[in-house]
Amino acid sequence: MLRREAPSVVAVEPLGAYSLLRVERATLECGDPGQFFMLTPPGRTLPRAFSLCLAPPGELAFLVDPVGLGTRALVELQPGDRLPVLGPLGRGFRLDVPRPLLVGGGIGIAPLVYAAERLGRAPAILGFRTPEHAKAASLLQGAEVVIEPTYVTERLSPGRDVLACGPEPMLHAVACLAPSAQLAWEAPMACGYGACFGCAVEIRGRLRRLCVEGPVLTAADVVPAELEAA
Ligand SMILES: Cc1cc2nc3c(=O)[nH]c(=O)nc-3n(C[C@H](O)[C@H](O)[C@H](O)COP(=O)(O)OP(=O)(O)OC[C@H]3O[C@@H](n4cnc5c(N)ncnc54)[C@H](O)[C@@H]3O)c2cc1C
Ligand code: FES
Incomplete structure (x- = not known):
């Protein structure tokens, strides 16, 4: 079910050229792989789209490529910061495929x-x-x-x-x-x-x-x- 929340950031972990942004799951549902979430970076009005990358217990994690102002602001978040999140959205992958x-x-x-x-x-x-x-x-x-x-x-x-x-x-x-x-x-x-x-x-x-x-x-x-x- 679609929900809007402002969960706390757990951590931002560098992973090569990208960063893994981990937030508390709160009442947000993970959705299907390929569905996405709209995250509003600090200091920005418009949200940006991100696919769910990992769903560890109690958390949602997004892999972020810092290509512009919004994504760079996301990878600079600190533990405890609040991040507005809306999702899951869209249509994901069908997983009922044999091979x-x-x-x-x-x-x-x-x-x-x-x-x-x-x-x-x-x-x-x-x-x-x-x-x-x-x-x-x-x-x-x-x-x-x-x-x-x-x-x-x-x-x-x-x-x-x-x-x-x-x-x-x-x-x-x-x-x-x-x-x-x-x-x-x-x-x-x-x-x-x-x-x-x-x-x-x-x-x-x-x-x-x-x-x-x-x-x-x-x-x-x-x-x-x-x-x-x-
Ligand atoms: C369904 C969906 C899922 C996505 N999942 C991820 C994800 O898991 N991780 C991730 O890092 N990014 C993902 N993206 C891309 C991400 O939304 C954009 O990189 C982000 O919006 C750029 O914001 P910005 O403010 O940093 O960059 P801007 O300053 O807005 O733009 C910087 C550069 O990125 C380009 N750009 C902007 N938006 C997009 C876009 N949607 N796709 C490709 N290039 C774009 C611009 O043309 C420009 O060259 C996803 C996009 C969609 C639509
Ligand atoms: S992003 Fe607004 S209609 Fe698709």
Whole structure:
């Protein structure tokens, strides 16, 4: 169930190029892997979207890539600070697939860590820009890790039910190789619950709000042109 809370920060732990932001769970529910939460950084009016990465007892943990003002403010939070949180939101991954394969790129590994926890054991391929970014792969034990110039798409095995999250070019490449893949998109979002149309994208001639109909969409839904060309 969707809730709004302002739980206390437990810790912010550096993990290579990223940071793991741990907050008290309070009355918030974890939701499904691939669903997201809107976190309002200190000093900012607009919240930012984050996938749940880990759900330790009594806590929610988010993996944060400090790319701008809001995310940098989040990684500077101190234990005991209050953080406004709204969630869980959107539609996550379907986990009822027979042969799951988790495919992540960069910060896109965040929802896959939680997906792996919910699936039990599932193979994973994770790709990163640098060895420093790849340190976050320690969150997903047993994962195969590749670093650029090697790409995750070079290691995809056929016959798998792919659950993927990562940068847009990676998702397009995965979609071409695995038309039944479930892809989690990280489009910029302002409200997170369907009110602003800031996340709307045109798919097959229809505007779809990624925060409501996604962020997880099937590959064939999103890139039919590329699939036809493949
Ligand atoms: C459903 C969803 C889940 C997400 N999960 C995570 C997560 O687990 N961890 C994480 O670190 N980030 C995640 N993101 C991305 C995160 O929301 C953005 O990085 C954040 O909003 C940037 O805020 P900022 O104020 O730091 O950056 P800004 O100052 O607003 O922007 C800095 C740079 O980041 C780019 N940017 C802004 N928003 C996004 C976005 N949504 N996606 C990609 N680039 C963006 C801008 O174009 C700019 O280049 C997720 C986004 C979505 C939509
Ligand atoms: S983020 Fe406002 S409608 Fe999707």
